[in-house]
Amino acid sequence: MSAAALLLLSALQASEPRPVVVASKPFGESYLLAEMFAQLLEARGIEVDRRPGLGATEIAFRAIRTGSADVYPEYTGTGLLAILGEQPVPDPRKVFDRVSREFRRRWNARWLPPLGFENTYAVAVRRETAERYGLATLSDLARAGRSLRAGLTPDFIGRPDGLPGLTRAYGVRFAEVRALLPAVKYQALAAAEVDVIDGYSTDGLIARYDLVVLRDDKRFFPPYEAAALVSGDLVERRPAAIAALTELSSRLDEATMRRLNRRLEVDREPVGRIARDALVGLGLTAAPTGAAAGSVPAERREEGSFVGYLWERRTELFGLARRHLLLVALSLAAAIAAAVPLGLALERLPRGAEVAVRAAGVLQTLPGIALLAFMIPLLGIGVLPAVVALFLYSLYPILRNTYTGVRDAAPDAVAAGRALGMTPRQILGHIRLPLAAPVIMAGIRTAAVINVGTATLAAFIGAGGLGDPIAAGLALSDTWMILSGAIPAALLALGVDGVLGAVERVVRPEG
Amino acid sequence: MDAGQAPQVSALLAERVSKRYGGVIALDRISLEVYRGECVALIGESGSGKTTLLRCFNRLTDPDEGRVLVDGADLAAADPFELRRRTGYVPQDGGLLPHWRVRRNVALVPWLRGERESDGAAERALRLVGLEPERFGSRWPRQLSGGQRQRVAVARALAARPGVVLLDEPFGALDAITRADLQVTFLALRRELALTAVLVTHDLAEAFLLADRVGVLRSGRLEQIAAPADLRAQPATPYVRDLLERARVAG
Numbered sequence: 001m002s003a004a005a006l007l008l009l010s011a012l013q014a015s016e017p018r019p020v021v022v023a024s025k026p027f028g029e030s031y032l033l034a035e036m037f038a039q040l041l042e043a044r045g046i047e048v049d050r051r052p053g054l055g056a057t058e059i060a061f062r063a064i065r066t067g068s069a070d071v072y073p074e075y076t077g078t079g080l081l082a083i084l085g086e087q088p089v090p091d092p093r094k095v096f097d098r099v100s101r102e103f104r105r106r107w108n109a110r111w112l113p114p115l116g117f118e119n120t121y122a123v124a125v126r127r128e129t130a131e132r133y134g135l136a137t138l139s140d141l142a143r144a145g146r147s148l149r150a151g152l153t154p155d156f157i158g159r160p161d162g163l164p165g166l167t168r169a170y171g172v173r174f175a176e177v178r179a180l181l182p183a184v185k186y187q188a189l190a191a192a193e194v195d196v197i198d199g200y201s202t203d204g205l206i207a208r209y210d211l212v213v214l215r216d217d218k219r220f221f222p223p224y225e226a227a228a229l230v231s232g233d234l235v236e237r238r239p240a241a242i243a244a245l246t247e248l249s250s251r252l253d254e255a256t257m258r259r260l261n262r263r264l265e266v267d268r269e270p271v272g273r274i275a276r277d278a279l280v281g282l283g284l285t286a287a288p289t290g291a292a293a294g295s296v297p298a299e300r301r302e303e304g305s306f307v308g309y310l311w312e313r314r315t316e317l318f319g320l321a322r323r324h325l326l327l328v329a330l331s332l333a334a335a336i337a338a339a340v341p342l343g344l345a346l347e348r349l350p351r352g353a354e355v356a357v358r359a360a361g362v363l364q365t366l367p368g369i370a371l372l373a374f375m376i377p378l379l380g381i382g383v384l385p386a387v388v389a390l391f392l393y394s395l396y397p398i399l400r401n402t403y404t405g406v407r408d409a410a411p412d413a414v415a416a417g418r419a420l421g422m423t424p425r426q427i428l429g430h431i432r433l434p435l436a437a438p439v440i441m442a443g444i445r446t447a448a449v450i451n452v453g454t455a456t457l458a459a460f461i462g463a464g465g466l467g468d469p470i471a472a473g474l475a476l477s478d479t480w481m482i483l484s485g486a487i488p489a490a491l492l493a494l495g496v497d498g499v500l501g502a503v504e505r506v507v508r509p510e511g
Numbered sequence: 512m513d514a515g516q517a518p519q520v521s522a523l524l525a526e527r528v529s530k531r532y533g534g535v536i537a538l539d540r541i542s543l544e545v546y547r548g549e550c551v552a553l554i555g556e557s558g559s560g561k562t563t564l565l566r567c568f569n570r571l572t573d574p575d576e577g578r579v580l581v582d583g584a585d586l587a588a589a590d591p592f593e594l595r596r597r598t599g600y601v602p603q604d605g606g607l608l609p610h611w612r613v614r615r616n617v618a619l620v621p622w623l624r625g626e627r628e629s630d631g632a633a634e635r636a637l638r639l640v641g642l643e644p645e646r647f648g649s650r651w652p653r654q655l656s657g658g659q660r661q662r663v664a665v666a667r668a669l670a671a672r673p674g675v676v677l678l679d680e681p682f683g684a685l686d687a688i689t690r691a692d693l694q695v696t697f698l699a700l701r702r703e704l705a706l707t708a709v710l711v712t713h714d715l716a717e718a719f720l721l722a723d724r725v726g727v728l729r730s731g732r733l734e735q736i737a738a739p740a741d742l743r744a745q746p747a748t749p750y751v752r753d754l755l756e757r758a759r760v761a762g
Contacts, residue, residue, distance in 0.1 A: 185681035416606025419571055421623050434610050499630070509610035511651035 002210050019047035020234065020241050023069040023381075023462070026053035027182055028264045029119065029226075029257070033073035035275040036244055037228060043285040044244040051462040052271075053471040054381065056155075057082050059373050059460060061229070065107045068380035070234040072089040073247060075119060076111070077224035079103065081161050088161050091505050092118070096222050108232030112242070112247035114225040117257045121156065121221045122201040122213045123166075129195050137217040141196070142170040151180040151194030157169075161222055162198070165503040169220040183474040202254060204262030225251070228283035251282050268478070310487075317466075321488050323466035327383065327455045328496065331390035332448055339395050340440060343402025344428060350355060355401055360396040367392070368457045376461060386455070386463030393454055394447035401443025404435030434509045441504035445497055452493040457483065466492070519546040521583065522675060523568055528577035530563055530731075534709045538562040538636075539731035540577065541556055546673075549738075550708040551703055551720035554715060557701050560731040561711045565677050567710060569598040572720050574721075581675065599668030599676035603683050605660040607652040613637070613663055615650035620671040636670035637663070639703075658689035665697070669704070676708045683713065694720055698752040719743075 020041055023033030031052050033353060038048045053059050057078055063069035079099040080086050091093050103109040125135055125148075134142040141148075156162035159178060166172050174196065180188055185197045186205045199206060199213075206213060228245045235242055245334060260278055263269045279285040310317065339360075346353035363371075371392065375385030409432045440463050459467025466485040473481030523545040530538040538560045545551045553561040566572040567579050567747070570591040579586045586594065605758040607616050615622075620631035634644035648734040650696050652660060661681060668676050683696075684692045698721060700706065712718050718725045726736035735747040746752040 093521045124600075410609055412602070412604045412606045416600070416602050416664075417608070417619075419569065419595060419600040419602065419606075420620050421592045424594055424625070431608060511610045511612070511653060 004067075006338045015510075017047040018237065020071065021049045021051055021063075021069045022059055023051040023054040023063055023072040025056060025072065025074075026460070026471050028475060029200065029261055030073050031259055031271050031472070031475065032264055032278075033226065036248065036278060036358070037071055037073070039272075039275050039279055040284060041241055041244050041280070044240065044494055046238070046241050046244065051381065052464050053459065053468075053475055055373070060078060061109075062373070062376040063381050063462075064109050064229060064231050066377055066380055067231055067233050067375065068382070069231070070238075070241070071228050071230045073115075074111075075163065075220040075224040075226055075301055077112065077120065079092045079111070080228070081159060081222065088165070090219055090222065091344060092223035092225050096225060096227075103229075104232075106261075110235050111228060111230060112228040112246050114227040115248055116250040117202065117254040118225050119200045119257070120216075120252075121162065121225040122199045122203070122206070122311060123196060124189070124193070124199050124211040124213050126189060127210050127212055130214075135212065135214060137215045138166070138170050138172070138220065139217050141214055145172045145174050146503060148174055148195040149176040149178065149193075150174040150196040151185050151188045152196075152198050153182050154179045154184065155199040155419045156169055161220075165220065169218055181474070185263055185448070189254055202257040202261055204260075207258065207262055208266040226257075226398035242282040247284055248282075250303045251284075281349045282313050283309055285389060289403045306480055308482065310484055313484060315486055317469075317484060318343040320464065320466050320468055321487070321492060323463075324452070324455055324467075324492060325487065325496075326388055327390060327458055327463060327465055328448065328451050328492075331455075332386070332394055332444070332451055334391045335394035335447060336444060338391075339398035340402050341397050343440075344406055346399075346435070347402045347406045347428070347432065348424070350407075353407075356441040357396075357400050360399045363392045363395040368454045369460060372457055372461050383463050384462055384464075386458035390451050390458070394451050397443040397446040397450070398440070399443075400410050401438070401446075402440045405439030406432045406444075409435035437507040437509065438504055441500065441507055445500045445504065448496045448500055449493050452496055456489050520546075521551075522547040523582070523709065524547070524583075525564065525567060525574075526578050526580075528567060528579060530560075530567070530572060530574050536731050538567075538574065541731060543726060543727075543733065544735070545678065545709060547707050548705045549724065550706065552710045552712055552718035552723045552725045554712055554718045554725060555728035556713075559728040562679055563731075564619055564728070565679055565709055565711050566677065568597045568677055569600060571595075588662055593625075595678060596620055596671065597673050597675075599671075600672035600679040601661075601664050601668045601676070601681040603680040604670045605652075605664040607660060607663060607667075609652050610693040611652075612648065613642075613650050613652065613655070614644065614690060616652065616663060617667045617670050618668055620673075622673055626671070628710075631695070632670045633666070636666040638663040639669060639700060640666045654688075657685055658693060661685060661693055661760055662696070665693075665700075669700070674707060678708060678710045679709075680711055680713065682717065690717075697721060715754065729733060 022034050022038045024030040034052055038050050041048050054063060054069065060072050061083055064072065076095045076099050080095050081088060084099065084102055084450070096111065100104040100111045103111060123141065133140055147502065152163060157177065178194060186209055188194050189197045190209045194473065201213065210450060220276060230242065251357035260274055263274050266272055280287050342356065346356055371389045372386065375389050379385035379388060413431050414427055417431050455465055456470050457466050458466035459471040469481050474484065475480065517642060521544055525541060527540045527541045527542055528538050529540050541560070541564060543629050553564060555561045563572055567574055567612050568581065570586055571587065575668065590603065598683065614630060617636050618629040618633035621632040634648065637644045638646060642659065643663055655663065665681065694717060701708065710721060724736055724738050725742055727734040730751055735742065743755060746755055
């Protein structure tokens with residue numbers, strides 16, 4: 001990557017003084033708590049940078065560890081089991097003490113005192129299923145499970161305190177277990193595609209679909225107390241921010257939270273308004289006189305068409321598309337600058353060529369989200385790691401097409417040019433490169449289209465772009481919101497391909 | 512060789528040249544002299560070493576042993592690019608640059624040599640091979656017939672007025688009628704320009720028609736080299752006799 005691009009990126013990265021970076025995981029309650037953190041900080045005069053829906057536990061916690069984010073809402077049980085990898089403990093107080101001590105010792109990360117409610121796993125069924133099989137507890141489920149189909153999140157299927165532990169503790173077996181994304185599990189249950197799902201005890205959708213949550217009669221699920229997880233850096237350098245965040249401790253009970261979640265997930269009120277009402281209701285902030293809160297992932301849907309929905313958001317979407325295009329342009333330009341000269345050089349080094357092209361090919365096979373997650377410890381969150389990841393993704397098609405295009409270009413003409421006294425440099429510049437140009441451009445077009453699609457994942461590491469509404473829409477089960485990111489992204493891919501296609505026609509040699 | 516002619520000046524000389532590719536011996540201590548103004552045809556089966564020997568004269572191949580001289584100068588010390596730019600070369604497939612028009616293709620070597628009037632040289636060379644520059648100069652190679660493409664390749668080899676022209680089966684891929692046309696053109700050019708030429712071919716009739724002397728190669732060695740009439744009259748080895756027999760049956 002060129003030095004100029006790095007400079008530009010670091011300019012985009014951050015400016016002093018650094019605002020407090022408030023992140024969340026990609027689901028409704030996490031968005032809501034993060035927005036409450038953000039508004040509370042702002043009410044205390046502290047500047048905030050919101051990164052809603054940054055990523056799942058792994059990504060969000062890495063962002064705290066590496067100082068890319070300062071605070072996000074996390075659950076003590078998740079800290080104990082998923083991050084520390086320890087066995088569940090039934091006593092909430094012991095869990096909190098354990099994660100507090102270990103997180104501070106290992107990563108200098110701190111848990112602020114819990115917010116006051118638990119959001120543990122809940123196993124839910126439709127009311128008619130509960131009545132037909134007489135289900136009230138998880139022990140009842142163990143009895144009837146073999147006639148039921150379960151739709152569980154991949155997370156739950158894999159975690160020791162999820163399905164494996166449930167099977168051990170209750171002996172639950174299902175007729176079938178299907179992996180479902182959180183965004184679709186409630187719809188799948190309501191549509192009777194599955195009979196049992198996992199959820200969270202504070203999910204607003206439990207009430208909306210009139211579901212029955214089965215009681216954990218053996219107290220199997222560990223305590224999941226919600227708390228603000230903050231970086232050591234914030235504790236040491238921004239005591240005012242810590243003081244503000246601690247004001248929320250012990251102020252939210254489960255009933256309050258379920259009510260707030262319902263407003264978000266069921267009534268589709270904007271997260272900013274719910275957070276504002278909640279803070280006012282708790283007496284933590286004054287009732288607003290007018291202006292709305294900052295960046296808000298969800299807006300209340302007015303009656304009307306999808307086109308109208310897009311039109312209302314045109315300014316926001318235009319900005320996201322511009323950011324998206326910036327990510328694509330920077331990473332693609334860097335990939336062209338690296339892969340084209342490398343491909344030309346490899347033509348002279350046929351032995352190293354296959355190795356290099358295959359190495360780039362291996363990069364291509366890494367799942368996009370994994371590559372992005374891998375970038376966080378190295379480069380933090382934001383534009384830079386996203387551009388680097390997209391750059392790595394774009395290398396392979398460009399490198400492969402440059403190398404093979406140049407290698408296979410008109411062998412007769414290359415041999416004749418050599419026999420008549422052309423130097424290798426002249427052969428490259430006057431024969432191989434012009435004849436390979438259409439093939440190289442085809443590689444660049446492939447890379448660009450892949451890049452526009454993959455850049456939607458950049459939202460998960462806080463780089464913005466059209467992935468933002470996709471991630472938020474997935475988290476909130478909001479199809480229009482998902483499409484408001486996905487459709488412009490698809491159009492952008494077509495547009496970029498069209499422009500590069502025109503370039504390809506220009507560079508195609510005559511004759 | 513023939514008594515009664517002017518004293519012969521050596522243009523090309525290969526002395527005990529050997530070349531191996533891995534375990535395969537392509538040239539086995541072979542010697543060959545070509546005189547100025549002479550055309551020598553090299554004939555032999557695939558793998559006999561005829562193309563390898565040809566490529567030694569413009570350093571597309573460097574011998575493992577022995578030495579190669581052009582106009583008395585040892586090629587081991589020559590700049591290969593400068594050497595190739597003063598040595599004409601015609602490959603079998605023409606090897607025209609598909610993205611260059613005919614005129615630019617023919618002007619390649621004068622352009623490489625930094626000559627100012629490279630387009631003029633190209634047009635003169637096109638006329639030599641019977642192609643009007645006004646009609647053909649602006650065409651793309653794909654707009655030419657196979658015979659026209661080979662004529663352009665010959666023009667390209669001649670455009671910089673080389674001392675020596677190397678031809679590697681130049682007419683081998685053409686149909687019989689077109690090949691005969693090009694052979695006639697080449698004969699006329701040889702006389703007109705007093706070309707020194709080495710012609711690799713697998714066609715004995717073509718060798719007899721175009722060359723002053725014909726060298727028969729087998730397994731990297733020269734079986735016999737002689738004027739066509741002498742070769743016909745006095746084949747030196749059973750291999751050469753067989754070759755003549757087969758050509759007679761075929762022809």
